[in-house]
Amino acid sequence: MAETAAWTRKDLLGLEDLSRQEIELILSTAESFKEVSTREIKKVPALRGKTVVNLFYEPSTRTRVSFEVAAKRLSADVINIATETSSVRKGETLIDTGRNIEALKVDIVVVRHNYSGAGIMLARHLKASVVNAGDGWHEHPTQALLDIFTLKEKLGKIAGLKVSIVGDIAHSRVARSNIWGLTKLGAKVTVCAPPMLIPPAIEQTGVSVTHDIGAALKGADAVNVLRMQFERDDSLAFPRQLEYFKSFGITRERLEKAKKDIVVMHPGPINRGIEMSSEVADGANSVILEQVTNGIAVRMAALFLVAQANEAINGKAAD
Amino acid sequence: MKQKALIMDGAAIQRAIIRIAHEIVEKNKGAQGLCLVGIRNRGVYLAARIAACIQKIDNIQVPAGILDITLYRDDLTLVNQQPVVHKTEIDFDITDKNLVLVDDVLYTGRTIRAALDALMDFGRPRSMQLAVLVDRGHRELPIRADYVGKNIPTSKNETVEVRLEEADGKDEVVIVETDG
Numbered sequence: 001m002a003e004t005a006a007w008t009r010k011d012l013l014g015l016e017d018l019s020r021q022e023i024e025l026i027l028s029t030a031e032s033f034k035e036v037s038t039r040e041i042k043k044v045p046a047l048r049g050k051t052v053v054n055l056f057y058e059p060s061t062r063t064r065v066s067f068e069v070a071a072k073r074l075s076a077d078v079i080n081i082a083t084e085t086s087s088v089r090k091g092e093t094l095i096d097t098g099r100n101i102e103a104l105k106v107d108i109v110v111v112r113h114n115y116s117g118a119g120i121m122l123a124r125h126l127k128a129s130v131v132n133a134g135d136g137w138h139e140h141p142t143q144a145l146l147d148i149f150t151l152k153e154k155l156g157k158i159a160g161l162k163v164s165i166v167g168d169i170a171h172s173r174v175a176r177s178n179i180w181g182l183t184k185l186g187a188k189v190t191v192c193a194p195p196m197l198i199p200p201a202i203e204q205t206g207v208s209v210t211h212d213i214g215a216a217l218k219g220a221d222a223v224n225v226l227r228m229q230f231e232r233d234d235s236l237a238f239p240r241q242l243e244y245f246k247s248f249g250i251t252r253e254r255l256e257k258a259k260k261d262i263v264v265m266h267p268g269p270i271n272r273g274i275e276m277s278s279e280v281a282d283g284a285n286s287v288i289l290e291q292v293t294n295g296i297a298v299r300m301a302a303l304f305l306v307a308q309a310n311e312a313i314n315g316k317a318a319d
Numbered sequence: 320m321k322q323k324a325l326i327m328d329g330a331a332i333q334r335a336i337i338r339i340a341h342e343i344v345e346k347n348k349g350a351q352g353l354c355l356v357g358i359r360n361r362g363v364y365l366a367a368r369i370a371a372c373i374q375k376i377d378n379i380q381v382p383a384g385i386l387d388i389t390l391y392r393d394d395l396t397l398v399n400q401q402p403v404v405h406k407t408e409i410d411f412d413i414t415d416k417n418l419v420l421v422d423d424v425l426y427t428g429r430t431i432r433a434a435l436d437a438l439m440d441f442g443r444p445r446s447m448q449l450a451v452l453v454d455r456g457h458r459e460l461p462i463r464a465d466y467v468g469k470n471i472p473t474s475k476n477e478t479v480e481v482r483l484e485e486a487d488g489k490d491e492v493v494i495v496e497t498d499g
Contacts, residue, residue: 025403044390045391
């Protein structure tokens with residue numbers, strides 16, 4: 001598949017800049033890494049002696065733990081920094097925090113930030129590898145990669161698939177990364193949301209737009225249901241939530257009109273009864289927990305590839 | 320890069336594989352409790368061929384697994400071309416088995432060291448043995464093969480290329496002069 005592709009980037013910041021071959025290389029590497037988690041000893045020494053810092057400026061359970069597990073399965077040492085209890089509270093800038101972390105001779109910084117482009121800015125200032133774990137409304141590359149990996153595992157291919165992304169497209173970095181990744185691999189993507197949650201000119205990315213949930217589900221091979229991001233927009237708060245569920249929530253009744261084996265995805269955490277009913281979240285079409293499992297393999301691949309490329313670029317130690 | 324000499328042709332490779340299969344069966348007093356693990360890439364094909372020969376000799380289907388040692392290497396930065404990580408496929412328990420590791424060329428011993436590390440994570444075989452089609456010398460670690468198809472004295476600016484039908488369309492072993 002991606003035999004001839006090579007990974008030469010020290011960072012993974014988004015899917016917009018990646019070629020189809022580079023995306024396929026991450027996916028095929030992740031496929032190999034998935035087997036490691038099925039062993040009795042779930043560990044390989046590929047990143048022994050490397051240090052990974054999780055620098056999270058926003059709350060996260062799934063992504064941070066997933067990166068931590070991935071790093072540990074590659075035998076890296078992991079340091080978690082939650083900015084609420086760090087010097088960031090004293091006014092330290094992102095770049096200064098990054099440089100100070102780098103002075104501790106770390107090799108990879110996994111960063112999540114509420115500002116779009118934070119990862120890109122940090123990567124420009126550091127010799128260490130930077131992996132974007134979500135920056136504002138911009139991108140969340142590893143989430144999209146694990147979504148695509150799960151789809152490919154379930155349906156055997158990406159090219160030609162009809163994938164609908166439903167929900168808060170405007171505020172969603174997951175949606176953006178998914179759109180870049182899926183369209184590059186040849187999927188047909190439709191986004192579905194109320195008009196206020198569709199960003200202007202989104203059609204330029206090659207997707208179709210609908211405001212009708214029935215149309216989004218009809219004929220779709222998969223539906224990726226996004227979280228309503230109340231923390232980013234107060235106007236989405238109750239009672240609009242109930243209104244949203246009535247018009248756009250994924251329910252069993254709505255799924256009955258879709259393909260029988262439609263794959264239902266959600267990046268988590270789910271707002272049950274707002275984005276989808278519990279019946280759907282826990283039902284036979286849902287691959288939500290498989291997404292979490294696949295996240296480890298995808299993040300192992302990401303950490304391994306950037307570390308390897310960085311050694312080639314900067315020599316043995318990124319100091 | 321220019322080819323210096325043809326060391327083994329298809330028939331010679333086949334004879335070596337048959338002999339190695341007989342030696343394995345003899346040394347282990349039959350094929351009971353035996354398993355093979357081929358190191359990607361060409362070790363996998365050699366392991367499959369040895370397993371087929373053992374079945375003819377002892378009428379036992381010996382399990383053959385696939386090992387990718389990329390994640391266990393200590394020289395990832397020294398290889399020119401970025402290695403692609405492939406799947407390891409050992410779908411049988413290696414604990415208490417007599418395990419024969421199979422590779423195409425034994426050179427510095429570092430690949431085998433990585434393979435031994437990897438296999439330790441899968442279980443505790445009763446014994447581990449090593450079968451290679453070619454031993455070209457220049458060992459950097461205290462590792463030796465139990466079964467050797469052919470010993471080929473080489474210089475360090477030469478490369479031994481094992482080509483197999485399954486991967487390369489024909490069976491042959493050649494020595495290639497590198498530019499270094």
